[in-house]
Amino acid sequence: MLHVQNRELVMPGQLLAEGGYIINEGAFREGGRVYASVVGLADIHGQKIRVIPLRGRYIPKHGDIVIGVVIDTHYSGWILDLNSPYVGNLFVSDLLRRKVDLVREDIGQYLGIGDVVVAKIKDVNELMRVQLEAGEPSMGRVAGGKLVEVVPTKVPRIIGRKGSMLNVLQSVGGCRLTVGQNGRVMIWGDDPRRVNAVIEALLMIEREAHTSGLTDRVRLMLEKVKSEGGE
Amino acid sequence: MEKPEKLIVDGKRLDGRAPDELRPLKIQAGVLKRADGSAYVELGKNKVLAAVYGPREMHPRHHQQPDTAVLRCRYNMAPFSVEERKRPGPDRRSVEISKVAREALEPVVFLELYPRSAIDIFIEILQADAGTRTTGITAASVALADAGVPMRDLVSAVAVGKVDDTIVLDLTKEEDQWGTTDMPIALMPRKKLITLLQMDGHFTHEEFKRALALAFNGCEQIYEAQKRALREKYSVKPEEE
């Protein structure tokens, strides 16, 4: 039996349902009852129930694409800040995709402190120790562009259903984007005016993530900037 | 101010409240930019700000727990928050309050979800008028929810006491000073579980039971205000051009 409606805003401790529901995230079971554990939107699909969180830190998950910042180096790799309670460890062999003779090669030539790296979460163990890999062509150190940080819980909205929002941002916005699940977004574009418009659009998505018709509003906004022409 | 002859006249307290009445309460969620979560609470003349950072990396590292997050809490009074300027920094009172406040909040937080990390709560008393620890806990619990920290429930807190032989809810500074009893309580309202309880003064068994009932009632009102504040911050406001 359900006690909330789909898409309803719920509070921690609020009763969502009774009975054999499958909990996805943002909820917990006590006895035969399911309660919300975070402020968020109830999302119910058949017997599956979850609460889409509206705020919260990024927690690394296997397979996620993230954007990290190098904060330390060690003998065989680097430690990356992931905008998360947990840092990521990137071995040089997982960056270069080859064996590296650490005695003969200075790994400092590949990455330094402050560098921004697009990486994939290769593994997370039960102690939340995070291994990264960055060997694919779209990964590794990034240069130029603008780094924007948004609330990580809003990332799914920035990407959109089947990448629809990201598509609009890139095609109508005239910029190239890399979106990290950890709330970091890289933007590259030739026209600073359009880069700024895309940043504006990202902030708009962050603010209005849970409203409908958002993709159309973003498209409209970016089209306006596009039609106003260059400098 | 000198002790008035009576603190309750014709069933009304010095500020005009009935014995079972809360002071005016105002709660706002999400008032700071840098913090992961924050809340501002006014209860009568109390003005309290709470911020939450985390879960974040635990420093120093040797304080990390392999299987759980560690909740840390710091209660602090601004030097100008009280009549006579308080010297900055922790004293024995604030260290104790930090501890009991942390223990009042810890039961609701799913710490086991974030091994090795820290969740930090900072409670700042900007203006004090009795009941700062309970107001601080009320604020901190909203700040935790605002930070998106998974919780079993919110925590609502209030003080009850005895003034002129009457059991009253939510004591003011005068009532705390000249009354006989002060009992701060924090509650997980959904399951009616007490997470903070302190008392100094004197209660008979009967008075204690009545005080508890009054406190539960007060917490219930605070709970509704906390949820209202969070709803206000997060409810859907489609901004049309």
Add this chain to the structure above:
Amino acid sequence: MYEIVSSVKRDYIVDLARQGKRVDGRALDQCRDVSVETGLIKSAQGSALVKLGSTQVLAGVKLERVEPFPDTPPSGVLMVNAELLPLASPTFEPGPPDENAIELARVVDRGIRESGAIDIDKLGITPGEEVWAVFIDIHVLDHDGNLIDASALAAIAALWSIKTPKVEGWTLPEFPIVKKPVAITMAKIDEKLMVDPCLSEENVMDARATVTTVEDGSICAIQKGGVGCFTREDLEAAYELARARAEDLRKHIG
């Protein structure tokens, strides 16, 4: 703890500076939006909450009777203290004031003291025995850059909000506040001076200069910070900027 700034962010801000632009779209000589709210704290004789963009600072003033300093027996005492509360930034840690908090308090102190903003000689009670002490406590609530200007403005606005203090034993008609010193800080990034740096600018700046001026445009305090350097021309320009912007901020006082 300090923040490691990503190379991408640094390059972006420096690149913008080269074009005479700023990360939040402001002009180089433009302050963020300012608001000043006084009288919030009833337990203090004076108080002011200053918002400078997202930076928030609360200052409270308490008046207390104390023994004077032996070298100035008839004069009142001024004390400025600043707390970088851990609630205000992930990089602030609990504990006694560190060098940043102490520098902040001392820069604010110098602006007020050296401008003669408070007529301290009027704060004697019994010469050599008892005088009024003015405690200014600066509580940093949200750190998004330029704490010095926000704190200095909060302090002076709190002092001007006192009027006739409600404190036992006060006999003067009014609190003797006479001047309005205003601190303006400029960050130097890639040879450009930027007024009122936000946090991301502070994180990449080479150096900063704070110039505190009073109503007639004269200087009462200066503080250079950061490891970079200033030329003489920089300082000429900084002074002109400080004087102009101080005039705007001064409108928010008293």
